[in-house]
Amino acid sequence: MRCALLLSLLPVVALAAPAPPNRSSQDDSGNYGGDSGFGGDSGFGGDSGFGDDNGYSGSTGSNDQSSPFASSAAMGGGSDGGYVTSATQAAAPAASGQSENGGYYSSYYAQPEAASTYAEPAAVSTYAQPEAASTYAQPEAASSYVQVVAATTAAAETTAAAVPDVTPVAVTSAAADGDACTVTEYDDISSAVASCTNIVLSGISAPASSTIDLTSLQTGAVVTFAGETTFGDTYDDDFDPIVISGTDITITGATGHVIDGNGQAYWDGEGSNGGQSKPDHFIVVKDVYNGVIENLYIQNWPVHCFEIEDVAGLVISGLTLNNSAGDAANSASDGEAAAHNTDGFDISQSDTVTLQDTWVHNQDDCVAITSGSNIVVDGFYCYGGHGLSIGSVGGKSNNTVAGITFSNSQVVDSENGCRIKTNYNTTGSISDVTYENITLSGITDYGIDVQQDYENGGATGTPSNGVTITDISFIEITGTCSSDGEDYYILCGDGSCSDFTFTDVDITGGDTTSSCNYPDSGCP
Structure with missing residues (x-):
């Protein structure tokens, strides 16, 4: 029998592993759930936020057009609860897309000036979770990528996360300033890498034994994966399907994209311990200096x-x-x-x-x-x-x-x-x-x-x-x-x-x- 935590602030409901984002439900503004929050009108699951009036989001939290997490009642907490924070994650270099106040200019991810780490209130022994929220969602104006987990339980076992419904969509805008070099055929990737700083890889199907090679990116390049990226069967332990290197680079994903590693062609219960040969590392990130990898669905x-x-x-x-x-x-x-x-x-x-x-x-x-x-x-x-x-x-x-x-x-x-x-x-x-x-x-x-x-x-x-x-x-x-x-x-x-x-x-x-x-x- 498995035990779970009893949360003093929550009703007793079954714990379920959260599903990944439902890509097919994302609208043009980047939202995944309710009108502006995580399944509710303005917060992480309801009008009052992530557990109470001073909880994780609240009516003045995720719905704040200028700050995805900030405000006294959001992920910064009020006087008697919530997730109190005091510092911003400002380690990423400005050349990688960081603003002066610690936020990221990505179209999907940004970190508010005042929120960077959870800090737990004395009365809560684990993450406080809303009763109504059950999946990822993105606030209307917030670019942060955050996860909602169904409320924890005192008795029930956890269940596996559901496989998401993935519906790739076409690229309609550039990922960075300037015109994008949109690549739809594998054979055109190398020329785009050599000549462009804003590259969109749209619906790439890499043939067998063919690596998506992003090791010669220009300084400051932005690469966006769009649509569905797939790979042919390559039974080789030393084959790397995607390799990435560069300085001040950003690797990101467009709305609805998915990168599929074709694992079903190789899985045999052995992994790297034996069985048939299979690519040992799917994405190799090496010799990267001041880079950002964000918002990828793999x-x-x-x-x-x-x-x-x-x-x-x-x-x-x-x-x-x-x-x-x-x-x-x-x-x-x-x-x-x-x-x-x-x-x-x-x-x-x-x-x-x-x-x-x-x-x-x-x-x-x-x-x-x-x-x-x-x-x-x-x-x-x-x-x-x-x-x-x-x-x-x-x-x-x-x-x-x-x-x-x-x-x-x-x-x-x-x-x-x-x-x-x-x-x-x-x-x-x-x-x-x-x-x-x-x-x-x-x-x-x-x-x-x-x-x-x-x-x-x-x-x-x-x-x-x-x-x-x-x-x-x-x-x-x-x-x-x-x-x-x-x-x-x-x-x-x-x-x-x-x-x-x-x-x-x-x-x-x-x-x-x-x-x-x-x-x-x-x-x-």
Whole structure:
């Protein structure tokens, strides 16, 4: 039996994983739901906002024509509740589309001056959710891409997110200043990349063994995916369907677009562990400096979705990664989910990366960081995978992870919630890591998991101490494991873990006794 959180501010209703945006219902103004908010006339589900008069949106929240989240009663909260915020996400460089006050000039995503992170009111132990809201929506004047999750429950199990209804539409306007170079045939992509700074890839069908190569983009280029992008069958582990590089570049999606990775042609339950050859990384982002990737809808990728490597200054926001079709078994998967090793984002050797406001349904790590620094993952909804992970670290060309924050996110029906793992008898370091305001539900293995015993991809039960793990903070990590799960599991090597802090951590529901060999005081 799975347990879930009892929210004091909400009626008892069934928890359901939110569906991705219904692209076919979006109007010309970019709205997905009600007249101007998330299913209600002006807020996140009703006239008074995301839970009460001082809740998440409210009658003066999402409906404010000048500020998608701001106002005292929106995501900035009132005097007695709501999601109070104080700082803006202003890390993205102005050349990538950021305004002076921290907002983004994208036609879909913008961040208000006063709102950047959720902060939870004392009376609420998880995200407050409106009774009437059940899907994504975009406020009329707001360009932020935000997700509505159906209200949580005290008893019912979660259910999988529905596959969205996707109806591609034609491109009718340019994505940036100047005339767009609209490309409708695969063979014309290279010439557009060489000569244009405003490129629209409309309804591209890439033949087998043909990469959409965006590695030679001009400085400041904007690339918009429109219509449906598809790929021919390519049975090759080293084939990368999309590759991206450049300086001050923006990759975005037009209304109604979808990028389909053709995963059904490859899924066999093995992923990258064997079976038939298949593209190991669907989208490779490498050597990007001050870039933005936003508002992409991606589905059915074969194995790993994003590989982000050697990047300095990147903001990824408003993405939907929907691999729900891979949950079902097929004739090759021996009764297991056909999709396997389908990480959402793999990050290595990168600095100053922000991932935010993104929805992921997959079958492996939602995010996995194996090396890098100054990385923020904020406002994620992770369903069905292996959670928010660091590692595995050790035995690679770069084995240093520092300055990582996972915040304001939900992990639902996944194997793990917050996880750090290192490889046996290797060296490296993990330091200055914060998990904050993470809500868990239906976790089947470990709520909080730190392990130093990985070898050949699996846990052995025997830790080593060559990788140090220091200055790790778990703050406001709350929620439930399923009955066969374990709330906490920490297995450190001799003397290799230090300075762990646990503040307002409360995970329940796992019937397996928690085990922590660090700190000396035991599990939280």
